[in-house]
Amino acid sequence: MSDLSKISSVFYGKTEIAFSIRQASRKTLAIHVLPDGTVVADAPQGASTLEVAEKIREKGAWILTQKRHFASYPPVIPARQYISGESLSYLGRHYRLKVCEGHVRATKLIGAYLEISHLPLDEPGVVGSLVKAWLRAKAYVVFESLLSSCVNVTAKIGITEMPPWSMLLMRKRWGSCTKAGRIILNPELVAAPKDCIRYVILHELCHLKIKNHSNHYYKILSCVEPEWESLRAKLNRSVELRLDY
Numbered sequence: 001m002s003d004l005s006k007i008s009s010v011f012y013g014k015t016e017i018a019f020s021i022r023q024a025s026r027k028t029l030a031i032h033v034l035p036d037g038t039v040v041a042d043a044p045q046g047a048s049t050l051e052v053a054e055k056i057r058e059k060g061a062w063i064l065t066q067k068r069h070f071a072s073y074p075p076v077i078p079a080r081q082y083i084s085g086e087s088l089s090y091l092g093r094h095y096r097l098k099v100c101e102g103h104v105r106a107t108k109l110i111g112a113y114l115e116i117s118h119l120p121l122d123e124p125g126v127v128g129s130l131v132k133a134w135l136r137a138k139a140y141v142v143f144e145s146l147l148s149s150c151v152n153v154t155a156k157i158g159i160t161e162m163p164p165w166s167m168l169l170m171r172k173r174w175g176s177c178t179k180a181g182r183i184i185l186n187p188e189l190v191a192a193p194k195d196c197i198r199y200v201i202l203h204e205l206c207h208l209k210i211k212n213h214s215n216h217y218y219k220i221l222s223c224v225e226p227e228w229e230s231l232r233a234k235l236n237r238s239v240e241l242r243l244d245y
Contacts, residue, residue, distance in 0.1 A: 010053045012060025019056050021049065029055050033066035061215065069213045072203075072232055082128040088114055089239060090138065092193030099127055107134040139167060139190035142197065147183070150201045157220050159208055174200045174235070177207035192239045199231035 009018040019039040024030075029052065030042040041052050056063070080086060084099045095114045102117035107130050109115075114134070118126050143165070151162045165183040170176070174192075176184045183204045189197055202225045210217040221228050 008049055008053060010057050010060075012057055012064065015060075015064060017056060017060060017063055019052070021047075021052050023047075031056065031059055031063070033063055033070065035070050037067050037070055039063055065213055065215065068218070080128070080131075082116075082131055088131070089191035090114075090135070091142070091190065092196070092238060097131070105130060107131065135190055136167065136187045139185075139187040142190055142194070143167070143185050143201070146194070146198050146201055150198060150205060153202065153224050154205045157206070157209060157223060159205055163205070163208060175204045177204045177211070179211070181208055189239070192235055196231055196235040196238060199225055199228055199235065203228070 007018055007020045009016050011017070017039060019031075019041055021041050021043050023045060024042040026042060026044055029044065029047065032040045032042070034040065039056065041056065043052050080088075082097065082099070084097055086097045088095050088097055090109070095109065095112055098113040098115045100115070100117055101120050103119075104117060105119060105122075105126070106117045107114065114131070116127050116130050118130065147162050147165060151159060154160075163181050163183050165185065167187045168184050169188065170184075170186045174186050174189045178184065183201070185200070185204070189200060192200075203221060206217060206221045206224065209220055225231065
């Protein structure tokens with residue numbers, strides 16, 4: 001497989017879609033949208049840039065939907081070290097970890113610090129376990145409350161009861177909705193401001209009506225949260241997923 005041309009672009013409505021072409025041993029054209037938003041076309045031998053551009057234009061709606069979907073994924077950053085002075089976010093505010101030895105294991109939010117007390121003979125991983133357990137407990141309370149209030153908002157689209165839900169650490173998502181209708185939320189989301197958490201919950205609740213990320217889906221999302229795009233951008237600016245799980 002080799003490059004057929006340099007990066008080109010085509011307009012779908014008022015939106016410009018940049019794409020690159022790879023020459024492939026195949027009979028039909030295949031269009032891919034990569035997680036970083038890049039559009040790549042695997043084209044048969046002899047296919048012209050104009051032919052490929054026309055196919056890209058025909059698939060414009062699907063391509064833009066895929067781009068929006070991948071844009072909703074938060075960036076990933078390295079694992080925490082769980083040492084004094086390290087920063088930790090909770091409900092949109094930044095706190096510093098203060099780790100010390102004590103007579104009992106305890107985790108308390110005091111002023112600008114999350115203070116973690118551990119026993120003198122504890123293994124190094126105990127501090128991390130204490131922080132994770134504290135965050136998870138806080139996340140459960142926050143998510144339960146916001147889910148309950150969000151159902152009042154989704155009543156306008158026919159979702160009137162709180163669905164079953166659970167928490168699960170996920171490397172690439174803040175939340176998901178299973179085929180069976182269970183909402184799954186990433187406990188790391190508790191680091192975000194409450195309005196961003198509310199947006200994620202509404203996003204997943206809308207999937208109870210429409211499972212995909214089609215234009216119809218975004219219409220009902222806009223109905224329950226008109227500012228979803230700015231909230232998504234705020235979320236991805238404010239909080240990042242980590243690789244420590």
